[in-house]
Amino acid sequence: MSKLVIVTGASRGLGLAICRQLLQADYSVLALARTQSKELTQLQQHGLHFYAADLSELDKIPTLCSELTKQYGRPYALINNAAVGYDGVLATMHNTEINSLLNLNIQAPILLSKYLLRPMLLNQSGRIVNISSIIARTGFNGLSVYAASKAALEGFTKSLAREVGKAGITVNCVAPGYMQTEMTSSLQGDKLESVKRRSPLGRLATPDDAASAVLYLLSEQAAAITGTTITVDAGSTA
Amino acid sequence: MELEHTIRQTLEQVAMIANCQLIDNITDDTVLLQSGLDSLGFAMLVAQLEEDLGIDPFSQMQIAVYPRTFAEFVSVYRQALAGGNQNQ
Numbered sequence: 249m250s251k252l253v254i255v256t257g258a259s260r261g262l263g264l265a266i267c268r269q270l271l272q273a274d275y276s277v278l279a280l281a282r283t284q285s286k287e288l289t290q291l292q293q294h295g296l297h298f299y300a301a302d303l304s305e306l307d308k309i310p311t312l313c314s315e316l317t318k319q320y321g322r323p324y325a326l327i328n329n330a331a332v333g334y335d336g337v338l339a340t341m342h343n344t345e346i347n348s349l350l351n352l353n354i355q356a357p358i359l360l361s362k363y364l365l366r367p368m369l370l371n372q373s374g375r376i377v378n379i380s381s382i383i384a385r386t387g388f389n390g391l392s393v394y395a396a397s398k399a400a401l402e403g404f405t406k407s408l409a410r411e412v413g414k415a416g417i418t419v420n421c422v423a424p425g426y427m428q429t430e431m432t433s434s435l436q437g438d439k440l441e442s443v444k445r446r447s448p449l450g451r452l453a454t455p456d457d458a459a460s461a462v463l464y465l466l467s468e469q470a471a472a473i474t475g476t477t478i479t480v481d482a483g484s485t486a
Numbered sequence: 487m488e489l490e491h492t493i494r495q496t497l498e499q500v501a502m503i504a505n506c507q508l509i510d511n512i513t514d515d516t517v518l519l520q521s522g523l524d525s526l527g528f529a530m531l532v533a534q535l536e537e538d539l540g541i542d543p544f545s546q547m548q549i550a551v552y553p554r555t556f557a558e559f560v561s562v563y564r565q566a567l568a569g570g571n572q573n574q
Contacts, residue, residue: 310545314536363545366533369526372503415504415526 257330259285265455303356313363322367325375328357353397374417409475418474424458425481448483500530514557
């Protein structure tokens with residue numbers, strides 16, 4: 249029986265690329281998103297399971313996890329990919345936006361990890377991969393709250409790795425650089441060219457590049473890797 | 487008594503999986519932290535009981551509750567199953 253992997257924020261961008269590669273590698277994929285995209289519907293024909301969930305509703309996460317485990321069985325892995333990235337200076341960012349960003353980017357992954365690592369504990373095996381960003385460590389004008397959420401995710405990853413390692417569960421981060429996805433669509437023109445120029449490889453990392461790092465962390469070959477961050481940024485932070 | 491029996495059995499089962507050595511005689515007054523099961527083992531106990539009984543009383547509660555003894559632990563589940571959790 250193929251291993252079940254739960255992917256959040258699966259409807260587009262990196263989440264979608266992860267789902268595609270997981271299906272190609274014969275994992276059983278349970279995709280979570282608020283709404284179903286055309287691309288996800290197509291992947292359903294290849295065996296992907298879709299479950300509609302709004303992870304900003306934190307109170308519903310315990311019940312959601314319980315339903316997922318009941319319906320689909322104990323997961324092998326959780327990919328915490330869902331996130332929002334509001335662009336704007338802190339001084340004028342609305343408090344409700346700060347709140348909703350922190351809820352979705354850090355509280356939701358913590359709660360999903362809490363409830364979905366329980367079945368992993370019973371299996372004495374599992375993988376959690378948190379999608380961070382190079383912004384957690386480099387900083388970027390207008391993304392201070394987003395950066396705080398990603399840095400928090402990396403701190404969470406290291407401590408949780410220590411907590412659950414004994415049970416055969418690894419916890420890691422993948423930190424992509426700028427990728428051309430809908431989330432970074434505001435990065436255009438000169439700014440985009442400047443990011444490309446600074447990269448030693450002369451290009452941006454793609455969602456498929458980052459998805460490959462996730463797949464590697466799920467593999468048997470990565471069994472000894474935990475509590476770390478794999479950066480996939482075409483070398484731009486080198 | 488049936489619930490207590492289920493919890494005892496589950497305790498033994500997860501102790502084995504978690505590679506923990508339980509003390510010989512667990513009574514109502516046994517302090518959980520001295521039962522031989524470590525903190526990750528308790529997480530497994532709660533997880534296994536959720537699968538078997540369909541409830542996680544600790545998540546249902548509005549405030550954090552940490553039972554100290556085995557009897558207190560059983561009581562939390564008994565109250566939750568009876569729908570009489572006073573902390574809800």
